[in-house]
Amino acid sequence: MIRFCEVSKSYGSLPALRSVSGAVAAGQVVVVCGPSGASKSTLIRTVNRLEPIQSGRILIDGRDIHERSWSVNDLRSKVGFVFQSFGLFQHLDALANVALALVHVRRMPRREAEAAAMSQLERLGLADKAHHMPSQLSGGQQQRVAIARALVMKPTVLLLDEPTSALDPEMVGEVLHTIEQLAGAGLTMMCVTHEMGFARRVADRIWLMEAGELKVDADAASFFAGEAGPRAREFLNNQ
Amino acid sequence: MMEIIDKYWLLLLIGQYPNGPLGGLAMTIIIAFGALAASLPLATLLALARTSGIPWLERPVLWLVTFVRGLPFLMFVFWVYFGVPALFGISLDGVTTMVVALIIYESAYISEIVRAGIEAIPRGQIEAANSLGLKYGVRTFCIVLPQALFNMMPSLITQFASIVKETSIGYIISAQELTFAATQVNNLEVTKPLEIFAILAIAYYLLCGGVVLVARMLERRVLRRRRQAAQTARPLTRAVAA
Numbered sequence: 001m002i003r004f005c006e007v008s009k010s011y012g013s014l015p016a017l018r019s020v021s022g023a024v025a026a027g028q029v030v031v032v033c034g035p036s037g038a039s040k041s042t043l044i045r046t047v048n049r050l051e052p053i054q055s056g057r058i059l060i061d062g063r064d065i066h067e068r069s070w071s072v073n074d075l076r077s078k079v080g081f082v083f084q085s086f087g088l089f090q091h092l093d094a095l096a097n098v099a100l101a102l103v104h105v106r107r108m109p110r111r112e113a114e115a116a117a118m119s120q121l122e123r124l125g126l127a128d129k130a131h132h133m134p135s136q137l138s139g140g141q142q143q144r145v146a147i148a149r150a151l152v153m154k155p156t157v158l159l160l161d162e163p164t165s166a167l168d169p170e171m172v173g174e175v176l177h178t179i180e181q182l183a184g185a186g187l188t189m190m191c192v193t194h195e196m197g198f199a200r201r202v203a204d205r206i207w208l209m210e211a212g213e214l215k216v217d218a219d220a221a222s223f224f225a226g227e228a229g230p231r232a233r234e235f236l237n238n239q
Numbered sequence: 240m241m242e243i244i245d246k247y248w249l250l251l252l253i254g255q256y257p258n259g260p261l262g263g264l265a266m267t268i269i270i271a272f273g274a275l276a277a278s279l280p281l282a283t284l285l286a287l288a289r290t291s292g293i294p295w296l297e298r299p300v301l302w303l304v305t306f307v308r309g310l311p312f313l314m315f316v317f318w319v320y321f322g323v324p325a326l327f328g329i330s331l332d333g334v335t336t337m338v339v340a341l342i343i344y345e346s347a348y349i350s351e352i353v354r355a356g357i358e359a360i361p362r363g364q365i366e367a368a369n370s371l372g373l374k375y376g377v378r379t380f381c382i383v384l385p386q387a388l389f390n391m392m393p394s395l396i397t398q399f400a401s402i403v404k405e406t407s408i409g410y411i412i413s414a415q416e417l418t419f420a421a422t423q424v425n426n427l428e429v430t431k432p433l434e435i436f437a438i439l440a441i442a443y444y445l446l447c448g449g450v451v452l453v454a455r456m457l458e459r460r461v462l463r464r465r466r467q468a469a470q471t472a473r474p475l476t477r478a479v480a481a
Contacts, residue, residue, distance in 0.1 A: 087367030
């Protein structure tokens with residue numbers, strides 16, 4: 001599980017996260033939503049230390065992610081991250097993108113790593129795209145390769161930062177379907193999204209952020225039933 | 240012109256060799272490619288230092304690059320030719336001087352090309368590499384440099400062609416390269432400088448053209464490999480899929 005304890009972060013004098021506290025239980029899917037500039041992405045980027053924090057603690061399975069004995073690279077190999085803009089390495093084909101961290105972080109022999117990467121691509125229906133370069137894939141396929149790249153490391157937590165917002169409307173469905181499957185499989189996830197229809201289908205809990213503060217932390221059913229307070233209702237009405 | 244080529248082609252090609260030192264076009268190629276082979280890795284190290292974000296590593300490299308780029312190449316050659324014996328008590332021959340001067344001078348210039356290439360890599364690529372837990376070395380040599388080197392190929396080609404042309408300065412310090420050989424021919428013939436230096440110009444043009452041609456072929460080959468279609472599936476794909 002992930003626990004945020006009074007987490008604060010600022011960019012220079014500009015506060016980004018203001019004393020955020022909350023918990024994501026194992027196997028739970030938390031959808032982080034809120035208006036633009038609410039620091040939703042900043043929040044999930046703190047979990048794998050892509051963004052440093054100024055105060056507070058973040059724990060994964062009870063262990064502080066800033067613990068000296070926990071190297072940042074080891075932490076990151078256990079926390080999968082999927083970016084809005086995919087982040088595929090443009091000079092490597094899909095298979096090499098997925099196998100790369102297995103070879104260099106997990107120290108797996110290349111053939112074994114490629115076989116593992118191939119089965120991950122197969123699971124996501126991308127076996128026939130294994131030797132395509134990222135530029136030869138559609139946006140939806142690129143995002144699914146990025147998800148495969150994160151999953152092949154067998155992460156304990158998967159973080160998704162607006163995984164569909166860079167996609168054409170017709171590509172969104174395939175990515176959302178993949179994420180739904182992962183949620184069904186019991187993977188702990190935090191997903192930043194503006195797709196409230198998708199949030200309704202996959203979320204166990206909804207976190208509503210505003211101006212760097214966690215304004216609403218409610219279970220998905222009561223959030224969508226309008227029982228999570230006036231701010232949640234107002235947010236839903238504006239969608 | 241053909242008469243001069245017919246009479247002096249061997250001198251222009253290999254200098255006095257085997258009766259004297261190797262020279263001519265062969266030595267020009269050796270100096271240029273020796274300097275190129277050494278300056279590219281050195282320039283990459285300088286560029287990595289410049290982009291490291293470590294002030295005590297960045298600043299000395301910045302000073303060095305600014306200093307070297309602020310000098311005319313000819314003056315730099317004189318510094319190496321006269322300065323090294325004065326400072327270290329070792330005398331360098333013309334060819335060694337040219338190679339050393341070119342390596343230092345071109346490393347400074349090429350490091351700026353490499354730095355620009357590294358800085359042009361989208362931030363998302365670095366973040367994606369970080370998020371996978373890749374260490375600095377893997378991130379640099381497997382993600383950043385392969386993309387940066389490919390993107391900066393046109394600038395590198397221009398710089399490599401310029402190295403070939405800069406070898407002609409070696410004539411001033413008696414490095415026995417192509418211009419030196421052409422001057423020897425001119426001294427022997429006396430009355431045909433126009434033809435002799437026209438041959439020299441054509442030789443440099445062909446050599447630089449050759450460098451550009453080979454580099455472009457390499458660039459196209461890399462591009463073709465990157466655009467390899469899915470139809471050319473490797474045996475592993477079939478084996479795993481089966």
